[in-house]
Amino acid sequence: MEAMGWGRYPKTTADVIQPADSQALQKFISSQRKAASCIGRGSGRSYGDSALSEQLVSSRFLDSFLELDEQQKTLRCGAGVKLGDILKICIPRGLFLPVLPGTKAVSVGGAIAADVHGKNHHLDGSFCAHVKSINLVLASGELVTCSEQKNAELFRATCGGMGLTGIIVDASLSLDSIPSSYIDQRSLVANNLAECFDHIADNAGSKYSVAWLDCLANGENLGRSVLYLGEHAASKNRKTDTLYRERSGLGVPFSTPSFLLNKTTMSVFNAGYFGVQKRKKSSANLGCDSYFFPLDSISNWNRLYGSNGFLQYQFVIPSDGALEGITSVLEKVSEKGKGSFLTVLKKFGEANENLLSFPQSGYTLTLDFKNEPALFPLLEELDQIVLAHDGRLYLAKDARMSEQVFKASYPNWERFMAIKSKYDPSNRFASLQSNRLGLTQ
Amino acid sequence: MKVLIIGATSAIAKASARIYAELGCSLHLIARREDQVELLSSDLLVRGASKVSHSVLDLNKFAEHKKALSAAFTELGGVDIALICHGSLPDQDKVEKNFKQALKEINTNGISVVSLLTELAPKFIEQQQGTIAVITSVAGDRGRQPNFVYGAAKSLVSTYLQGLRGKLLEHNVHIVDIRPGLVDSPMTAQFPKGPLWSSPEQVAQKIVKSIRLGSHTVYAPGYWRVIMLVVSAIPDFVFKRLKF
Numbered sequence: 144m145e146a147m148g149w150g151r152y153p154k155t156t157a158d159v160i161q162p163a164d165s166q167a168l169q170k171f172i173s174s175q176r177k178a179a180s181c182i183g184r185g186s187g188r189s190y191g192d193s194a195l196s197e198q199l200v201s202s203r204f205l206d207s208f209l210e211l212d213e214q215q216k217t218l219r220c221g222a223g224v225k226l227g228d229i230l231k232i233c234i235p236r237g238l239f240l241p242v243l244p245g246t247k248a249v250s251v252g253g254a255i256a257a258d259v260h261g262k263n264h265h266l267d268g269s270f271c272a273h274v275k276s277i278n279l280v281l282a283s284g285e286l287v288t289c290s291e292q293k294n295a296e297l298f299r300a301t302c303g304g305m306g307l308t309g310i311i312v313d314a315s316l317s318l319d320s321i322p323s324s325y326i327d328q329r330s331l332v333a334n335n336l337a338e339c340f341d342h343i344a345d346n347a348g349s350k351y352s353v354a355w356l357d358c359l360a361n362g363e364n365l366g367r368s369v370l371y372l373g374e375h376a377a378s379k380n381r382k383t384d385t386l387y388r389e390r391s392g393l394g395v396p397f398s399t400p401s402f403l404l405n406k407t408t409m410s411v412f413n414a415g416y417f418g419v420q421k422r423k424k425s426s427a428n429l430g431c432d433s434y435f436f437p438l439d440s441i442s443n444w445n446r447l448y449g450s451n452g453f454l455q456y457q458f459v460i461p462s463d464g465a466l467e468g469i470t471s472v473l474e475k476v477s478e479k480g481k482g483s484f485l486t487v488l489k490k491f492g493e494a495n496e497n498l499l500s501f502p503q504s505g506y507t508l509t510l511d512f513k514n515e516p517a518l519f520p521l522l523e524e525l526d527q528i529v530l531a532h533d534g535r536l537y538l539a540k541d542a543r544m545s546e547q548v549f550k551a552s553y554p555n556w557e558r559f560m561a562i563k564s565k566y567d568p569s570n571r572f573a574s575l576q577s578n579r580l581g582l583t584q
Numbered sequence: 585m586k587v588l589i590i591g592a593t594s595a596i597a598k599a600s601a602r603i604y605a606e607l608g609c610s611l612h613l614i615a616r617r618e619d620q621v622e623l624l625s626s627d628l629l630v631r632g633a634s635k636v637s638h639s640v641l642d643l644n645k646f647a648e649h650k651k652a653l654s655a656a657f658t659e660l661g662g663v664d665i666a667l668i669c670h671g672s673l674p675d676q677d678k679v680e681k682n683f684k685q686a687l688k689e690i691n692t693n694g695i696s697v698v699s700l701l702t703e704l705a706p707k708f709i710e711q712q713q714g715t716i717a718v719i720t721s722v723a724g725d726r727g728r729q730p731n732f733v734y735g736a737a738k739s740l741v742s743t744y745l746q747g748l749r750g751k752l753l754e755h756n757v758h759i760v761d762i763r764p765g766l767v768d769s770p771m772t773a774q775f776p777k778g779p780l781w782s783s784p785e786q787v788a789q790k791i792v793k794s795i796r797l798g799s800h801t802v803y804a805p806g807y808w809r810v811i812m813l814v815v816s817a818i819p820d821f822v823f824k825r826l827k828f
Binding site: 144163164232 | 595619623770
């Protein structure tokens with residue numbers, strides 16, 4: 144069948160295997176050792192080609208909760224469980240996931256493979272910092288457990304390892320306590336990028352912090368933005384505080400013509416949004432879905448970019464060169480007459496020890512672009528700006544980075560390869576991305 | 585609510601059990617594979633079931649039905665909803681040529697349900713309340729070339745249910761016949777999927793809703809009622825030439 148990532152680019156044909164349980168998965172892996180390459184696939188929320196291969200091993204039926212220990216605040220569940228399902232059972236018990244990416248549709252297996260981050264990375268690190276142990280099926284068909292204590296090198300390669308070490312079956316996660324499921328949000332308006340950086344620095348202790356940027360503003364307005372800070376609201380009424388109201392909203396039933404997203408509509412949207420936010424009350428109390436997953440309320444929003452899809456471009460640049468680097472990127476984008484519908488800026492905390500994890504201390508900017516031929520040369524120019532500032536790109540969003548750019552910006556790739564060849568010498572696990580980046584070919 | 589689920593580890597049963605667990609029901613599960621039913625039990629407890637018990641049983645051993653069902657009623661202290669979900673999808677070519685295999689499939693998909701219903705009916709009559717819901721199939725509406733052995737077994741059950749529904753009416757016991765269309769589950773893993781396929785979760789929501797509303801014959805999703813109406817209306821001299 145036709146398969147693609149969330150960005151709907153690139154597209155490929157693949158066989159989908161949906162093992163009913165871990166035994167069926169082991170049987171599949173060990174029975175076809177010399178067959179086509181395969182890669183684990185959860186909700187299909189990585190944007191590019193990280194979860195595309197000849198065979199896709201779906202975690203769809205590995206979606207059971209195994210154990211919830213409310214005292215120890217740990218949860219063990221299958222790789223196919225979605226973060227939204229976890230919130231549904233945790234929030235009524237006053238528990239919460241310590242790290243949430245921008246969508247709750249992500250599976251636990253995918254969150255580990257991409258070592259996803261949230262709006263609190265500067266305080267709490269990435270998703271895998273809260274993963275206690277992982278059970279995965281290796282290329283040999285063997286089911287092994289890895290953690291910081293046990294098979295530590297396999298653990299460091301699997302966390303953020305884009306599924307290249309094996310297929311994750313289940314994992315044990317640490318949870319946090321929360322006083323209520325609501326978020327007190329404060330928003331600060333910044334008229335340019337430097338001001339936004341100042342706001343972020345002044346509020347470094349804030350639990351959640353993320354900025355929306357008007358990417359089409361230039362000149363002295365370049366980087367005008369709204370910084371959203373969030374804290375878990377204090378408990379007012381125990382009964383209603385832990386109610387989880389899932390937002391269900393609109394959907395996009397088919398791909399809309401891509402010409403609807405052009406520079407004019409985007410600058411109207413961006414300028415309008417900025418204008419509204421500037422006048423709006425600066426503090427609000429939001430349900431956790433509205434705060435963490437605003438885009439989830441429009442299901443299949445990825446179809447808005449038309450049938451050719453879109454590319455998301457997320458990079459991180461260390462703090463020292465960040466203001467300069469991000470300014471150059473925004474100038475370059477505006478010079479080429481391209482725009483991003485949604486542009487997001489966030490400050491990361493320290494990097495972890497996982498070999499291919501994306502976050503490192505500095506600032507990360509996310510832009511999205513409609514897929515068109517003229518885009519690719521621009522992104523290559525952006526790559527050079529990012530590299531010149533010692534930055535790197537996020538693998539979960541990448542669909543086109545070159546092998547050279549990858550190897551120059553992920554210094555641990557050779558250590559990763561050494562572990563990969565120990566556990567999967569014949570590259571049973573490979574994606575279109577890993578082939579492109581020279582990790583499996 | 586006290587819910588008994590038979591064939592509990594099938595994809596549709598699992599999805600239905602999860603909805604009942606989230607509603608805080610007590611559940612008793614009957615399934616063939618011990619490891620899978622244990623996995624499901626812990627899953628349902630985390631999701632909010634107030635109590636989960638289970639027994640392991642190969643449903644083709646009819647003689648053991650009575651004991652297993654009595655145990656379920658004792659464990660739950662009565663049953664509000666019994667949901668029968670087990671089944672298997674045979675390879676038509678094989679079963680058509682091998683009576684032993686055909687018999688096994690008809691036993692699994694048809695006769696075993698009759699045996700269960702024979703044991704369940706008096707227990708529900710004694711309670712004077714409750715709902716028995718059985719998953720049959722759109723395949724039972726008309727015998728089509730690619731799966732008429734499976735279809736025959738399912739239509740046996742549907743016909744049985746139509747009569748039983750009337751018998752149990754005066755005892756305040758309700759019968760729901762659920763006929764799913766094409767469901768994307770491990771049972772149908774080998775088929776290519778198209779737009780007419782639905783997920784076990786969609787079917788489960790329909791099951792729970794139709795049990796709550798007291799529906800009689802339910803197609804899941806609903807558009808299968810229209811499709812099967814058309815399929816049933818095709819005259820035999822045309823239908824016999826159709827290979828679908």
